[in-house]
Amino acid sequence: MLLKVESLYKDFRLRSGLLGRSSRLQAVKDISFVVPGSGSLAIVGETGSGKTTVARIVVGLEAPTSGAVEADGVVLSPKPGPDERRRRARMMQMVFQNPVMSLDPHQSIGAAIREVVSFHSLRPSSECDARVRELLNAVGMDLRLTQSRPQNLSGGQCQRAAIARALAAEPELLVLDEPVSALDVSTQAQILNLLADLKARLGISLLTISHDLALVRQLADDVIVMCKGEMVEAGSVDDVLSRPQHAYTRRLVDAVPEIMGRPTAGSAPGSVTGASHYEDA
Amino acid sequence: MKATEVGSRDTAERRGMSLVLEDVTTYLQFGRELKSVILHVDLQIEPAEIVGLVGESGSGKSMTARTIAGVLPRGAVTEGRLLLGGENLLEMPRRKRREVQAKEIGFVFQDPRAYIDPLWRVEVHLTEAMRVHLGLSRSEARGRAIELLDSVGIDQPERRMRQFPDELSGGMLQRVMIAGALAMGPSVLLADEATTALDVTTQAEIVKLLGDLSSKRGLSVLFITHDLALADIVCTRVCVMYAGRIVEVREGRQIFEDPIHPYTIDLLAARPTILHRVERLPVIKGVPTSAMDAPSGCPFNPRCRFALDECRKATPALVPVRGGLARCFRAHEDLKALSPEANDVELSSEDSNALEG
Numbered sequence: 001m002l003l004k005v006e007s008l009y010k011d012f013r014l015r016s017g018l019l020g021r022s023s024r025l026q027a028v029k030d031i032s033f034v035v036p037g038s039g040s041l042a043i044v045g046e047t048g049s050g051k052t053t054v055a056r057i058v059v060g061l062e063a064p065t066s067g068a069v070e071a072d073g074v075v076l077s078p079k080p081g082p083d084e085r086r087r088r089a090r091m092m093q094m095v096f097q098n099p100v101m102s103l104d105p106h107q108s109i110g111a112a113i114r115e116v117v118s119f120h121s122l123r124p125s126s127e128c129d130a131r132v133r134e135l136l137n138a139v140g141m142d143l144r145l146t147q148s149r150p151q152n153l154s155g156g157q158c159q160r161a162a163i164a165r166a167l168a169a170e171p172e173l174l175v176l177d178e179p180v181s182a183l184d185v186s187t188q189a190q191i192l193n194l195l196a197d198l199k200a201r202l203g204i205s206l207l208t209i210s211h212d213l214a215l216v217r218q219l220a221d222d223v224i225v226m227c228k229g230e231m232v233e234a235g236s237v238d239d240v241l242s243r244p245q246h247a248y249t250r251r252l253v254d255a256v257p258e259i260m261g262r263p264t265a266g267s268a269p270g271s272v273t274g275a276s277h278y279e280d281a
Numbered sequence: 282m283k284a285t286e287v288g289s290r291d292t293a294e295r296r297g298m299s300l301v302l303e304d305v306t307t308y309l310q311f312g313r314e315l316k317s318v319i320l321h322v323d324l325q326i327e328p329a330e331i332v333g334l335v336g337e338s339g340s341g342k343s344m345t346a347r348t349i350a351g352v353l354p355r356g357a358v359t360e361g362r363l364l365l366g367g368e369n370l371l372e373m374p375r376r377k378r379r380e381v382q383a384k385e386i387g388f389v390f391q392d393p394r395a396y397i398d399p400l401w402r403v404e405v406h407l408t409e410a411m412r413v414h415l416g417l418s419r420s421e422a423r424g425r426a427i428e429l430l431d432s433v434g435i436d437q438p439e440r441r442m443r444q445f446p447d448e449l450s451g452g453m454l455q456r457v458m459i460a461g462a463l464a465m466g467p468s469v470l471l472a473d474e475a476t477t478a479l480d481v482t483t484q485a486e487i488v489k490l491l492g493d494l495s496s497k498r499g500l501s502v503l504f505i506t507h508d509l510a511l512a513d514i515v516c517t518r519v520c521v522m523y524a525g526r527i528v529e530v531r532e533g534r535q536i537f538e539d540p541i542h543p544y545t546i547d548l549l550a551a552r553p554t555i556l557h558r559v560e561r562l563p564v565i566k567g568v569p570t571s572a573m574d575a576p577s578g579c580p581f582n583p584r585c586r587f588a589l590d591e592c593r594k595a596t597p598a599l600v601p602v603r604g605g606l607a608r609c610f611r612a613h614e615d616l617k618a619l620s621p622e623a624n625d626v627e628l629s630s631e632d633s634n635a636l637e638g
Contacts, residue, residue: 046480047451154568155338184337184569185507189551189562196561211480218553218562241555255481256555261514261534 008067042220093166099158156187297328297499298366310356333512336522339571387462452483524580525572
């Protein structure tokens, strides 16, 4: 699936005080990008940059003030009704930052996945259980955990379950909002490898929202950098992270501890030359 | 500059005290049982030094900080020696110990919004402790608070004093929390994931502030983080914790270049890096354990790719290796040279075919 986002704008109305003189916050300003089939794009930025709002508009959780989201050339409804939602869910699924909170605590992992399979009538009910096992296998989860509830699982296991649930709808695009930042370092690698596998083997495209530049390097082909609702830089991950052009991107890269700690880092900031920002290993 | 004046005056006032933990074990009460959450922890922080404590969830890094500050849940028991300026806090009468801990140990947490009363103006947050514990008048406390805000790099301190927490950004609020932690003029500052919830650029500013405060005020800082790269650049010494025990201690920049313990080696390898993409991240199998759930023998043995039979039977001691310390029976071998294994679950082609529906 080719995802195309065209000059997206989103304003939020802020009200201050009781009588409410309302003001407008432009959270997203003129954002456009394309995620090709089996492609992987990341949106990076700091708190309040508007990156999560873009993701929510893409999956239809939020309506844009103006602009359009297209899948394979078809414009998607900005405020999807029930039928449109159902169709949209088959195209794209979102995975959230905190896996324990994004799963229903009253539902076992197996039931949560089965619900999606039967909602979309993807299998006759006699085959649903087998499908659940298939999906859990695919994300590398122990089948003995099928009946467990999210609060009894580790963060990494929950995130695997959340990914399995997203895959149950057989989507063509996964939208990942900070997919590993709530996880332990040693668990992050497992999830990043899993996502890379899914992309390679199933041809799923990925749209990742993150503040973590190392994750972006590992997972994405292209990246756009957002600052205060605007896109300040876009390009291949290699170009943008190794040779950042915009001052804001350079600030972000320089603040990464790995870069801060490099003896050469001190000389780089401030120079606006096209010279390599740091040596590629 | 005003900030340096405050700093130098405070340093002159105080001697600067080292913090030493000797064989400290802390138990928490679970029903009728006591279970250890940190075991045999040895740690030393000199004035003007920043020591890093790195670990994953359940490693005991926060419990170590809470043991030092004496803010443990009811029923907790601490054994060993906890020396501040040479005096063992654990031998002091409870009341005296509380007083020393309240005055000498400042604590900064991960999420400032969870620890600050949203209905208190910054002024109230900063002056309350000084008025209660130091007996300062309202205007004296106010003057000190403004100096403190200035020293943590907050502009227009008078204006900020009147603001509520929700009017401040995360970075600004963390500076207020640091100012609050310094209000009593402590010799020790415990920073527990103090920059984790912040944006990277704000993190860089806060980390620089901690460094400045430590050297100007002679503060002994314990910097707790899950981020090895961050600890590596911030700290003079880094301690790695696993399942309640310190498993490795390295000076300066060695931890990144020359990790000794299998856990540190694999943890460093498992991190994605901004410098380049790797084909497949090497993975540590399993999940981190806490001291309570740790297996017998070396607590890391079920996840360790170098484990031998003896690792399952006995717990290794912390031994000197290559200028550092490591708790591993094979610490003297060059484990890093042995190639990493892929421990993770890969999709079989059968699974992925099935997935395509």
